[in-house]
Amino acid sequence: MAAAVQARIAELRRLIEKANHDYYDLAQPTVGDRDYDLWEQELLRLEAEHPEYATPDSPVRRVAGGTSEGFRKVTHEPPMQSLDKTHAKGELAEFDAFVRKTVQGFTYVVEPKIDGISLSLRYRGGKLVCAATRGNGTVGDDITANVRTIKTIPQLLPADAPQDLEVRGEAYMTREGFLALNARQAAAGLEEFANPRNACAGSLKQLDPRVTAERPLDVILYNAGGTGCDGFASHSEMIAAFRRWGFPVAPWSKAVKTLEEMYAAIDELQSLRHTFRFEIDGAVIKIDERRFYAPLGATAHGPRWARAYKYAPERAETVVEAITVQVGRTGILTPVAELRPTDLAGSTISRATLHNADQIVRQDIRIGDHVWLVKAGDVIPAIDSVIPEKRTGAEKPFVMPSACPVCGGAVARLEGEVAVRCVNPACPAQLQRRLEHFSSRNALDIKALGGKVADALVEKGLVADPLDLFTLDYAALAKLDVGEAGAPRKFGKNAENMRQAVEAARGATLERWLFAIGIPNVGVTVAKDIADAHARFSELADSAVLKDVIENDAKKGKERRILKIKVEAAKAVLAFFASDYGRSFAARMAALGLDPGRAARAAARTEGPLVGAGCVLTGSLSRPRPEYAKLIEQAGGIVQSAVTSRTRYLIAGANVGATKTDKARALGTEVIDEAKLKELLGLTDAVPPAGDAASAVQAPGGVLTQGELF
Ligand SMILES: [Zn+2]
Numbered sequence: 001m002a003a004a005v006q007a008r009i010a011e012l013r014r015l016i017e018k019a020n021h022d023y024y025d026l027a028q029p030t031v032g033d034r035d036y037d038l039w040e041q042e043l044l045r046l047e048a049e050h051p052e053y054a055t056p057d058s059p060v061r062r063v064a065g066g067t068s069e070g071f072r073k074v075t076h077e078p079p080m081q082s083l084d085k086t087h088a089k090g091e092l093a094e095f096d097a098f099v100r101k102t103v104q105g106f107t108y109v110v111e112p113k114i115d116g117i118s119l120s121l122r123y124r125g126g127k128l129v130c131a132a133t134r135g136n137g138t139v140g141d142d143i144t145a146n147v148r149t150i151k152t153i154p155q156l157l158p159a160d161a162p163q164d165l166e167v168r169g170e171a172y173m174t175r176e177g178f179l180a181l182n183a184r185q186a187a188a189g190l191e192e193f194a195n196p197r198n199a200c201a202g203s204l205k206q207l208d209p210r211v212t213a214e215r216p217l218d219v220i221l222y223n224a225g226g227t228g229c230d231g232f233a234s235h236s237e238m239i240a241a242f243r244r245w246g247f248p249v250a251p252w253s254k255a256v257k258t259l260e261e262m263y264a265a266i267d268e269l270q271s272l273r274h275t276f277r278f279e280i281d282g283a284v285i286k287i288d289e290r291r292f293y294a295p296l297g298a299t300a301h302g303p304r305w306a307r308a309y310k311y312a313p314e315r316a317e318t319v320v321e322a323i324t325v326q327v328g329r330t331g332i333l334t335p336v337a338e339l340r341p342t343d344l345a346g347s348t349i350s351r352a353t354l355h356n357a358d359q360i361v362r363q364d365i366r367i368g369d370h371v372w373l374v375k376a377g378d379v380i381p382a383i384d385s386v387i388p389e390k391r392t393g394a395e396k397p398f399v400m401p402s403a404c405p406v407c408g409g410a411v412a413r414l415e416g417e418v419a420v421r422c423v424n425p426a427c428p429a430q431l432q433r434r435l436e437h438f439s440s441r442n443a444l445d446i447k448a449l450g451g452k453v454a455d456a457l458v459e460k461g462l463v464a465d466p467l468d469l470f471t472l473d474y475a476a477l478a479k480l481d482v483g484e485a486g487a488p489r490k491f492g493k494n495a496e497n498m499r500q501a502v503e504a505a506r507g508a509t510l511e512r513w514l515f516a517i518g519i520p521n522v523g524v525t526v527a528k529d530i531a532d533a534h535a536r537f538s539e540l541a542d543s544a545v546l547k548d549v550i551e552n553d554a555k556k557g558k559e560r561r562i563l564k565i566k567v568e569a570a571k572a573v574l575a576f577f578a579s580d581y582g583r584s585f586a587a588r589m590a591a592l593g594l595d596p597g598r599a600a601r602a603a604a605r606t607e608g609p610l611v612g613a614g615c616v617l618t619g620s621l622s623r624p625r626p627e628y629a630k631l632i633e634q635a636g637g638i639v640q641s642a643v644t645s646r647t648r649y650l651i652a653g654a655n656v657g658a659t660k661t662d663k664a665r666a667l668g669t670e671v672i673d674e675a676k677l678k679e680l681l682g683l684t685d686a687v688p689p690a691g692d693a694a695s696a697v698q699a700p701g702g703v704l705t706q707g708e709l710f
Contacts, residue, residue: 074132116172149213166225177216329433366395443516541577608636619653
């Protein structure tokens with residue numbers, strides 16, 4: 001029985017790993033979403049029922065908690081070198097002549113040059129033990145905890161792979177992911193990332209792996225590291241092996257013999273560059289046969305058997321005809337350049353966001369200017385630079401409006417933000433975008449309510465606040481015309497779908513509701529963390545937990561990470577509920593009988609030896625952490641991820657430093673050891689521990705444990 005369960009778990013993990021690989025790397029999905037979901041659910045269930053078989057590298061558990069203080073340094077042996085780069089094909093001819101003079105009977109391989117962040121992955125005993133950035137080539141940063149959140153990277157190698165192995169490649173952020181991330185940054189009033197590469201670098205250097213886990217990162221491996229790759233006769237054999245072992249590899253490459261074929265391959269790759277889900281900025285040309293590496297040799301800079309060719313940046317000249325201002329969900333005013341339509345990298349561009357007034361001043365963009373247009377990270381049209389020699393003197397500087405262009409209300413620039421906001425909570429432009437956000441997938445998931453419908457509902461005066469959805473006359477809504485002028489379209493039976501979705505939203509979890517409100521700095525992860533620390537919506541307005549976070553920050557400065565909830569988020573939530581709008585929102589929720597509770601995973605029991613006691617597990621324990629968590633919940637306790645003033649017990653396993661326990665005691669928490677916990681749970685030592693302490697991942701600088709936040 002147990003063996004059958006274990007075998008099924010192993011099989012599900014393999015199926016999911018392979019599906020991830022096929023989908024993300026090969027771009028050839030081999031299973032439907034439904035099958036994938038079913039596997040994932042079955043695996044989650046089996047791991048919950050049999051925590052003794054749960055391991056942190058399981059594909060459904062990649063999102064481990066935990067933070068590290070800065071980054072440990074990793075030495076690269078041999079160093080991670082860079083390639084000589086050229087923009088001129090003439091230099092490739094010189095390269096070719098040098099190669100031909102030195103060796104005979106070789107093949108070139110042309111590959112995409114990915115515009116990402118170089119990475120090294122090390123495996124010991126088949127397990128991923130270290131991931132590091134290139135750094136200066138000799139010493140990089142250890143970003144293992146963050147890289148573990150990238151689902152396409154195998155945590156375990158198949159048996160036929162070298163069990164001690166280092167592979168090298170590039171991490172990148174997908175184009176779509178980059179767009180979505182910038183939309184979130186903008187909504188929070190934060191500076192947007194300039195391109196996917198910057199966004200990728202920023203994501204890998206997060207101190208909190210949970211933030212990285214939310215970022216759509218992926219990798220492509222293309223180089224041997226210091227260990228495990230010596231046996232291959234050719235580069236292409238090595239790449240084929242990488243693919244077999246489950247590593248994402250480049251989706252395109254070409255073997256060529258002559259210089260002319262090399263040029264053709266480089267041009268072909270350039271024509272394909274916009275079809276990849278990652279950015280490329282050129283081509284890499286390598287000698288395929290590895291026996292020629294030694295005779296070709298290396299310079300101090302890099303190998304002489306490979307060369308990078310960089311494509312010229314694509315840009316187009318156009319004219320800024322006007323600068324208009326859009327109003328977003330949180331009231332942020334975004335200036336947008338209205339451009340003379342021009343073709344760039346395969347599409348016609350007529351608008352480009354200018355982000356904020358500072359940006360316009362920095363670039364000195366004026367209305368009427370001739371400008372160079374590029375695609376930021378190949379995706380978003382952006383003004384690269386003004387062409388000053390084309391100025392006639394008739395160009396006009398842009399002035400940020402002093403009133404909201406939609407509602408005419410006051411605007412303000414909040415401290416610490418780059419953005420100017422319309423501060424009128426009844427602003428129709430904000431309301432439309434807020435309504436759209438309220439209904440979005442990670443919020444209340446009301447599918448029938450998209451952007452156009454939100455616009456129509458607000459324009460027709462049917463909805464003046466998202467909560468109006470709960471009192472809307474859906475029979476009347478069915479007759480609403482949501483079409484464009486001249487093309488009427490009745491809302492029809494979508495009204496009934498919407499009514500049902502709104503009804504279902506009454507039962508949505510606290511974290512969804514909290515995200516749906518759209519408080520600045522409260523994204524999906526933050527909403528979940530805050531929801532985990534509260535039983536019900538009605539607790540939020542006067543939350544002791546959130547006040548603790550702020551107080552702790554004020555008192556201890558640097559040590560504010562003692563709580564999982566960030567101080568900015570705590571302040572934003574309390575400020576929301578203290579505002580006039582927040583107060584009326586909360587009162588209306590109560591009047592509608594809405595008081596969402598946190599997700600069932602943390603639901604407390606009403607009886608048992610630990611009833612109502614907040615418990616935090618830390619350090620190495622003799623049983624898997626999920627097993628203890630389950631036992632504590634069965635005993636009526638509440639498993640918390642971090643110590644707050646409401647934590648009764650900190651269960652300190654082995655290797656827990658005095659700083660942690662002292663901090664907990666300062667918050668009034670009792671620190672107990674594992675034996676005491678067993679006593680409280682009524683466990684005797686006659687019960688053998690189930691499985692090894694598999695819930696702890698060995699991480700640099702200590703033991704990385706689920707939900708541990710000190
Ligand atoms: Zn406004």
